[in-house]
Amino acid sequence: MTNPLIQLRQVSKAYRRDSLTIPVLQGITLDVPEGEFLALMGPSGSGKTTLLNLIAGIDRPNQGTITVAGTDVTKLGESELAKWRARHIGFVFQFYNLIPVLTAYENVELPLLLTPLSKAERRQHVTTALGLVGLSDRVHHYPRQLSGGQEQRVAIARAIAADPTILVADEPTGDLDRQSAEEVLTLLDRLNKEFHKTIVLVTHDPHAAQRAHTTRHLDKGELQ
């Protein structure tokens, strides 16, 4: 494998709870090539969400280096890291996390407000993203007016609107019924195959993991 898009070297992470130090990840080394669809599986508490958070730059390791698209994210300051996330990461949460007072359109437009795009260009991006997830007819709906599956599709549209380098998804089907989950997985599959998005997916669901090219298992903070 040459020039992996995501490169983790001896990454360790531990949390402190009062006087206790709880190790979560230990000596993780991982390469993810561009265009990969990687599924991370493992039991609860195995550290898969923490690993995803580290790759997405929303958490910092205690040890090791994380290089994404040529940037060592562990060396970035808070402000630089925020800009880096805006440019490179699209995050899909288990519970969608849409802003309830904003419409589907406005939710998808949110990350674009951080870009130098004009209003017309933003509109084009939002329309394309919502069209891609099949919600062109729901642009003016608020999250409370959408089903869980539709909310998650809006969340995916928000994640891809700014055309990020990597799409990270933390249990994106965990809160959905079977049919909605299938739609979301198909959508992720399509984003990977048609648009060559590099995807890192955390899931408990073996069925969901089957959509990925590669599945890695975590157990007690170590990659198997």
Added chain:
Amino acid sequence: MRVFKIVLRNAFRHRLRTALTILGIATAVLAFGLIRTIVTAWNAGVTASAANRMITRHRVSIIFPVPLVDRTQIARVPGVAGLSWANWFGGVYGNSSDFKNFWPRFAVDANTYFDLYPEFVVPPDQLEAFKKERNACILGRKVAAEHGFKLGDVITMEGDIYPGEWQFVVRGIYHGRDPSVDETQMFFQWDYLYEQVKQREPGRNTDAGFFVLRVDPPGAMPKVSATVDSEFTNSSAPTKTESEREFQQSFVSMSSAIITSLKVISLVIVGIILLVLANTIVMAVRERTREYAVLKTLGFQGRHIAAFIFGEALLIGLAGGVLGVVLTFPLVRAFGLALPGFFPVIRVEPITIVFALGAAALSGLAAGALPTARVVRTSIVNGLRMIG
């Protein structure tokens, strides 16, 4: 979609809570505005004082008269360009327990007094009529309107300092040259007072309550004061000559404890505004900690989050402030109408509006500071774990 749109949507996410907060702030601002206006009204006499007028009174107290004959000696002092005199009359009109029946009444020298007070604008024909009739009086526009007095009406009142029944014919109605002028006073001829007292109470002296001096140039006031007072140091009625501003201030300072208390209360009210607003903002931000973590995940930085929170706090604070200021006007008007004698010049000054809105805005900024710091410091991972 811009920051303001998000701020606006967030502010009215819980409409009832926001509405109650705005009402709470408005009520506090209303109280703040009213108190500041009362303090300003209390000082209205001081504010409206002329820069070139001085008052000469008995050194011991204003209640002791000064001999009228002293006027000749005072008028000769270099710098004194004009002189008049007046007496506080008092008197009771109608039901004495009704506030609106109280207004200031002065016996004044008809020929000179209005020359020294150009801010009391009297139509020339009315002033002439006033000078020609011994028991004529001139009323302020407000007091005339309040009681429906018209030219030619006879006002009857009971004297207290000068006992007996007194009758005055309304021959003039003055209005103020500008809004700061008291339009609730009544002036009648000093000669009428003198003659009546002589008839009713033979042996009682009627002298001047105080002299009013016009000083030219105004810079000569310290010298005039020193000269006048030194001339009467060893007389039976030693004098105290001071600027009109100082004279008025001496009345206000008698109630300085009340004014200080009111000022302290107005500061307490600012604290109440802050607490009302802080309570709402802290609750709102706590509920949205997870959303702010999501925004940070998307790439929004601390300054963006701060703009959302401060924007919301400012919006709610200023909405309450504006509503409070708007409501202050009718309240002050009603207050002035209810107590015309106590607050002849009561109006909401621009500085009061600035202070009220400034207090609301500052409270907004202060209320947003702590929640903003907390949210900005909270890590994304911890923020995402929060359940609002």
